[in-house]
Amino acid sequence: MLTVCSAQAGVTESNEKQIKGQLKSLIxxxxxxxxxxxxxxxxxxxxxxxxDRRSYQLIRxxxxxxxxxRKVYKAIVxxxxxxxxxxxxxxxxLRCV
Amino acid sequence: MTKILPALAxxxxxxxxxxxxxxxxxxxxxxxxxxxxxxSSSALILHLFTCSFDVLSGxxxxxxxxxxxxxxxYHLTAILATMVDECQGLPTEVVDIILAQLLRADPRIxxxxxxxxxxxxxxxTTDQKQTTLTMKQLPPAYNMAKNICNSCSDKMVRYVxxxxxxxxxxxxxxxxxxxxxxxxxxxxxxxDSDSEDNTHRGPSVEDLKEIHKAHRLLRxxxxxxxxxxQNVIPQLEAELSADNAHLRxxxxxxxxxxxxxIGAAGPPTxxxxxxxxxxxxxxxGSTPNVEVFDALTTPSSPQSFSQAHSLAYxxxxxxxxxxxxxxxxxxxxxxxxxxxxxxxxVGLSPHESEDLVRRLAEMLEDSDxxxxxxxxxxxxxxxxxxxxxxxxxxxxVGEESSVLHKLAExxxxxxxxxxxxxxxxxxxxxxxxVGELANGNGVVDTLLGRIPSKILDTVFINNVxxxxxxxxxxxxxxxxxxxxxxxxxxxxxxxxxQRVKDSQSSGKSGNTSADAxxxxxxxxxxxxxxxxxxxxxxxxxxxxxxxxxxxxxxSFLGRCEEYNVRIKRSGxxxxxxxxxxxxxxxxIE
Numbered sequence: 227m228l229t230v231c232s233a234q235a236g237v238t239e240s241n242e243k244q245i246k247g248q249l250k251s252l253i254x255x256x257x258x259x260x261x262x263x264x265x266x267x268x269x270x271x272x273x274x275x276x277x278d279r280r281s282y283q284l285i286r287x288x289x290x291x292x293x294x295x296r297k298v299y300k301a302i303v304x305x306x307x308x309x310x311x312x313x314x315x316x317x318x319x320l321r322c323v
Numbered sequence: 324m325t326k327i328l329p330a331l332a333x334x335x336x337x338x339x340x341x342x343x344x345x346x347x348x349x350x351x352x353x354x355x356x357x358x359x360x361x362x363s364s365s366a367l368i369l370h371l372f373t374c375s376f377d378v379l380s381g382x383x384x385x386x387x388x389x390x391x392x393x394x395x396x397y398h399l400t401a402i403l404a405t406m407v408d409e410c411q412g413l414p415t416e417v418v419d420i421i422l423a424q425l426l427r428a429d430p431r432i433x434x435x436x437x438x439x440x441x442x443x444x445x446x447x448t449t450d451q452k453q454t455t456l457t458m459k460q461l462p463p464a465y466n467m468a469k470n471i472c473n474s475c476s477d478k479m480v481r482y483v484x485x486x487x488x489x490x491x492x493x494x495x496x497x498x499x500x501x502x503x504x505x506x507x508x509x510x511x512x513x514x515d516s517d518s519e520d521n522t523h524r525g526p527s528v529e530d531l532k533e534i535h536k537a538h539r540l541l542r543x544x545x546x547x548x549x550x551x552x553q554n555v556i557p558q559l560e561a562e563l564s565a566d567n568a569h570l571r572x573x574x575x576x577x578x579x580x581x582x583x584x585i586g587a588a589g590p591p592t593x594x595x596x597x598x599x600x601x602x603x604x605x606x607x608g609s610t611p612n613v614e615v616f617d618a619l620t621t622p623s624s625p626q627s628f629s630q631a632h633s634l635a636y637x638x639x640x641x642x643x644x645x646x647x648x649x650x651x652x653x654x655x656x657x658x659x660x661x662x663x664x665x666x667x668x669v670g671l672s673p674h675e676s677e678d679l680v681r682r683l684a685e686m687l688e689d690s691d692x693x694x695x696x697x698x699x700x701x702x703x704x705x706x707x708x709x710x711x712x713x714x715x716x717x718x719x720v721g722e723e724s725s726v727l728h729k730l731a732e733x734x735x736x737x738x739x740x741x742x743x744x745x746x747x748x749x750x751x752x753x754x755x756x757v758g759e760l761a762n763g764n765g766v767v768d769t770l771l772g773r774i775p776s777k778i779l780d781t782v783f784i785n786n787v788x789x790x791x792x793x794x795x796x797x798x799x800x801x802x803x804x805x806x807x808x809x810x811x812x813x814x815x816x817x818x819x820x821q822r823v824k825d826s827q828s829s830g831k832s833g834n835t836s837a838d839a840x841x842x843x844x845x846x847x848x849x850x851x852x853x854x855x856x857x858x859x860x861x862x863x864x865x866x867x868x869x870x871x872x873x874x875x876x877x878s879f880l881g882r883c884e885e886y887n888v889r890i891k892r893s894g895x896x897x898x899x900x901x902x903x904x905x906x907x908x909x910x911i912e
Binding site: 241242246253256259261277289295 | 804805839843875883884889
């Protein structure tokens, strides 16, 4: 939340390009590790635009060092239920678990 | 004739006992034979047979659903058997009808027939999970046809071989040079002479459908009255050398199914091996698998095919070198089924069994991917006990020539289909063997212990698709996410109330989260114990990659949010979203 708030506070036009660039490079990084990278990067871009905050929260639960196993497992299961991009999300999650 | 027989179908009819008396007298006195002496009796005979079978399939249609007494079936069978024995020549339609009854075992045909009312429709569904709906006994009409064939087998041999030769020869016209007279119909000889002119004509679509149906019938006939097929087996053997690969494949499938005693309803449902099951499966049978007896799908072969028809058996075995991949794949599936069912319950000698397992191993290295895939799938159908006893009889993953070793090699197969299937099967096998491995079972350890190493070694190939597969197998089979199964209700510290709730789940009562963690940790330790040096490297690398990816994923989320905030530029919705998020975080706890 803090990072986003600070982003909200002092963002300019050039920052927008920078953010977009960083997003793209991160997406490319993930897509390289998955089979069918072209489709993966498209889907990840769709996920980014979808801005489903619940998904973000679930993913954060998965990767957080403070969640116990049960929390992580439930977060993965709920993610599978709610998004269409579940294959990639789950894969990405599983690698982070 | 026309009135009494149909009336037998309704036992609540007031004249029922009179009907039964008539039936009984016809059977004992055998006066029904006079029917044959009436001129143009074939229509009447046909009517007699049709009515009898309709009567016996009647109970499922009657509203009262009252079962007919066994006497009716017994007497009708006696009458029809007498007719078959004494008639000079039964009309072919009658033979058709008798044989069609055997196809009542085929759920496809029964389902296709329109149900008369709800009751018959219910009996037709083949839902494997509902054991009360599976057929424990064969349908009475089927039984009657079977008894007729068995009791008048000399006559039936002739009729049956005529029936099949007309179908098979018409359809596989260019190929059947090997059929001799066999007391066959004159029609077959005409077809043979035609066939030499029509070398290029393959079977048409309708012919193929007929052939498929005939082959399903053959399977049922073998299961019910194998003596009747004495003359048909050589015809089937000839079909194995047909020119048309599709026909050869069909004949191979049919013969394989016959040897395994699988009928028209198909093989039994494969045992579902769950690598995430807790407690895990043990070989000493302490967790008994409840096998539902289904009269239609339980494989049973009345006699040993290889001993009764050894020439045909040898020619079947030679199909492994067939030039068409379709036939080889069908052969491989057949061999898998034969091994799984132990030749339909008859049993295979150890020498024979080992021979077949070796052939299966060879098929795993075939040049065509459909054959390799069929071989991998065949191994996937075995349950743990069979894998250890049958497949493992020629060695485990460590031994070069064994099935398990070659299966492990398949995870590096150039074709993705084969790779996926092989990894899934291997992972699942290890996943269910965990119980025995944890117990220190030496045999299982030698056979299956090296599986995780083989799987993780593929990471070194550095192929993204393979890595994806390894991830999948790791989290589904080797270390399932859902292991041990987490109860849906939150864990309550009050032990008593938990025991009441868990009265139905076995061995999980009082399973606190600490226990679950311990169980999971034990499994992970077992996995690492099974890994060799190189695979350990891969595994630990995997773990450290997790941390890295977690960091990247978090920053990805951060970027996503920044990006969207820029697009949306709306402070109000942003705050609302934040509150929403924090609300969810409490929910998950």
